[in-house]
Amino acid sequence: MWLTDLRTAALVGTGRHEAPLPPAEMGFHAPEGQSREEFLLDQAALADVVTRATRSASAVPITGVFSPAPADMEPQASGEAARLLDLLLTQPPVGLELRTQLVADWLKLAEESRRRVPHRLLPALLTLAETKSTVFRSLEPAIGTRGRWMQEIKSPTSQEPASQRTGAPSSDAAADYDVLRNRDASAARVQLQENWTSLSARERAGNLALFAGNLLDEDEALLERALDDKAKGVREVALRLLDQLPRSARATRMAARLKPLLQVKGLLSKRLEIDLPPDPDKDALRDGVPADPRKGEPDRMARLEAIIKGAPLDVWTSVTGRNRSATASLLKDEPRILDAMIAATAARNDVEWARGLLTVVTDRRLLDCLPPAERAHWLERHVRISNDQPLTLAPLLQDLPQPWSVPLADAVLTVISGKDGGRLAAMLSEDLPTALPPEATERCRLLLAETDKDAARRRVLRDAVQYQSFKQSLTEAFR
Amino acid sequence: MGRWSEETVIKAAPDASSLAAARKLAHPGPWSDSGSNDVLVWGRCQGSGKTPYQVSVDIVAPAYRCSCPSRKFPCKHALALLLLWSRGEAAEAGAATADFAKEWADQRADRATAKERRQSEQPADPEAQAKRLAARLALMDAGVDDFSRWLTDLVRTGLAAARKQPYSWWDGVAARLVDSQLPGLAEQVRDMASQIHGRTDWSDHLLLHAGRWWALTKAWSARDNLSPDEFADVKAALGWSTASADVQDTEQLPGPWLVLGAHRSDDGRLQQQRTWLQGPDGTVVVVLDFAAQGQGLAAPQLAGALLDVTIARYPGTAPQRAMFTGPVNPLGAAPSLGQGNSIGQALKQESAAVAVSPWRTRHPVLLEGVIINPEDRGWLHDPNGEALPLVDAPLDSLLALTGGHAADIFGELEDGRLRPLTVVVDSMVVTP
Secondary structure, three states, rough: OOOHHHHHHHHHHOOOOOOOOOOHOOOOOOOOOOOHHHHHHHHHHHHHHHHHHHOOOOOOOOOOOOOOOOOOOEOOOOOHHHHHHHHHHHHOOHHHHHHHHHHHHHHHHHHHOOOOOOOOHHHHHHHHHOOHHHHHHHHOOOOOHHHHHHHHHOOOOOOOOOOOOOOOOOOHEEEEEEEEEEEEHHHHHHHHHHHHHHHHHHHHHHHHHHHHHHHOOHHHHHHHHHHHOOOOHHHHHHHHHHOOOOOHHHHHHHHHHHHHHHHOOOOOEEEEEEOOOOOOOOHHHHHOOOOOOOOOOHHHHHHHHHHOOOOOOHHHHHOOOOOHHHHHHOOOOHHHHHHHHHHHHHHHHOHHHHHHOOOOOOOOHHHHHHOOOHHHHHHHHHHHHHOOOHHHHHHHHOOOOOOOHHHHEEEEEEHOOOOOOHHHHHHHHOHHHHOOOOOHHHHHHHHHHOOOOOOHHHHHHHHHHHHHHHHHHHHHHOO | OOOOOHHHHHHHHHHHHHHHHHHHOOOOOEEEEEOOOOEEEEEEEEEOOOOEEEEEEEEOOOOOEOOOOOOOOOOHHHHHHHHHHHHHOOOEEEOOOOOOHHHHHHHHHHHHHHHHHHHOOOOOOHHHHHHHHHHHHHHHHHHHHHHHHHHHHHHHOHHHHHHHHHEEEEEHHHHHHHHHOHHHHHHHHHHHHHHHHHHHOOOHHHHHHHHHHHHHHHHHHOHHOOOOOHHHHHHHHHOOOOOHHHHHHHEEEOOOEOOOOOEEEEEEEEEEEEEEEOOOOOOEEEEEEEEEEOOOOOOOOOOOOOEOEEEEEEOOOEEEEEEOOOOOOEEEEEOOOOOOHHHHHHHHHHHHHHHHHOOOOOOEEEEEEEEEEEOOOEEEEEEOOEEEEOOOEEEEEEEHHHHOEEEEEEEEEEEEEEEEEEEEOOOOOOOO
């Protein structure tokens, strides 16, 4: 009460409001002859000391306190390893992208040597993982029990950064179905067949689309049934999936449509003539050959493409009587045909046809069909002998698993150090440091020592050297 | 003197951009003729010019010298050299001291000796000293009188009216206080301008501070009745600093001194570092370091470290300000900070300290077996069911270190809230 009155008097001023008398129990006696202002200030001084000298603890209920973290089972990374993680998190000596990769590398090395992140570094690490999915995905198991406990406290539903998530199923039911299809493809098919009529068109299309990851020949019957579905969306999904099955009845029907269109001509049978398909009948329409548009000319080429994508690729070799690469070379001047064949090859992941087509055309979809080692080998040769523009080359290289093989790294460094290599270096600036194997570091160092005015190229090479030397320190620290 | 850690180098940097620039130079390429001994680290750094820059660093009493024209202090070259040295990548010990480094070290030593000689040779003129003191006291008396009048005006017109005043009004009062050699008081008044515009409880804050200032003016007027320690506290509150030379000659307290915790603050004009130390007999003191913007603060001491060093205390009531009077030698790390208190006990200690010296606003306390509660801005709970709010608390870090288990926490009690500085976990003293 006294304090309230004192505050009021002070706020409005003693000119309008006199200071109250202090409580008698305080034993405070004001000297005689004081002005109103001095009397108030004396009491303010008293209030200050009384407030500070009589503080008592609050009795706040422990509602927000979590149950304590269970003990960690793994020993913490100590010494140099801990110091390096600390450095990466608080004062990164490298660019931010490299830092992210190095933190992920650290976590992986910790996992391999069965060590965990020191407790004191967890906050900075978890904060970084909030924005960097590479780090988020590498957190387990190196963050240990304490790290998982921290994640729960920070957000009970800790999730991967939203912007980085892809292909998230739209509903719980779809997510459940995805799990089932991945676990037991046949059971998932049977379930979908049973529920087919009770599901909405959107659900039928959605569930069917989940077959793409592990499509089986046994799925064909359901896909044939889906071709008669009243919903266009369902039919389109079924057609896309049937393109992946070259042994299906629909593929045989497409082969029958394709074969009469192909004719080998010329004295030495060096020319392949391709006719355009006729207007589609009812069966062809059902198999996905595009109908005539309501207005304008029909796109006959699109019909041919649909047929090529649906038919087995071996139709081509059976007509030409040549092997795949020789057949592909007959089609060198037919980019749209080649593109349809590449699409069919990629859909079926056909390694043989990928090899054949790669002799005449460079395409990342074909490269993706090859086993990793062969892909790297192919690219290495390609980088050495072709004169591809950086714009073509960079995506192919970016797609490769890292780190690259030593010969490939060598080939790429040769291009980069060449007269116009700066552009490729700039395009690969984010990938090159992590893609180059440790064996390439020395060459980067030598290139860096050469006088070079191309700032982008210097930066990439410097990043590569820095990344490798830091990674080397990490590896040694965990030994 | 041992090799600095990279953290120590980082903390010596005047700003982030200097450090970033230094990192670019922290590879052996541009360096030549580098070396180190117990006192000096030196090297030549090839810059854009023909002649390499000559860099020398005194690592004992940190001082930096570089022939580059940078106004940053220490410059990027000195920092880069220290980074390389801290990582063991350059400036290995054993090489003969480079001429330029030796020359600089000799010059510094000569200057220091000359200064000491000047001071010892010039006998203090007691008459002139007394005259200077009288002049200062008169100036301060006038300043205190003026400030008292300002305080009575403040409460006559009301605090609500004062809140409508612009920052310049408060700055004007602060400037008059500085002119009257009352810089401590000036600092508090200047700070009040932002406090009353930023706080929700601004009226209580201003009322209680006005009361404290009023009491300070009264204490100054009655200084003849104060004990020497009480007077020293009043002097410190007003901003009348005690010369370190006067402290140096007082009683030397031997170690080992345990580093309880440290806090760094930066108000945009001045950087301050408070290091709380505990002596073998339980005496707690605080070492203050100051540096202007852009200058490097003294290297911080590691919490939990035992230091073999003698200290001397400034006059005043406990916990006193202190200064190191000899070289600081770390003896190792202590596994704990000793016996702690409950929250209730800590608040009682604060009450007792306020009763002895009402000008003090910070009290060091060690709390035992407290649990972190991250609600609001953070709370501490002790086993007796009592709670204390936290201030400036790195909550994530505290939670990560303690895992929600009870731990001992050292910190500064200020305005009824605790600023945690050190945590003891798994027999280790850690800075959160």
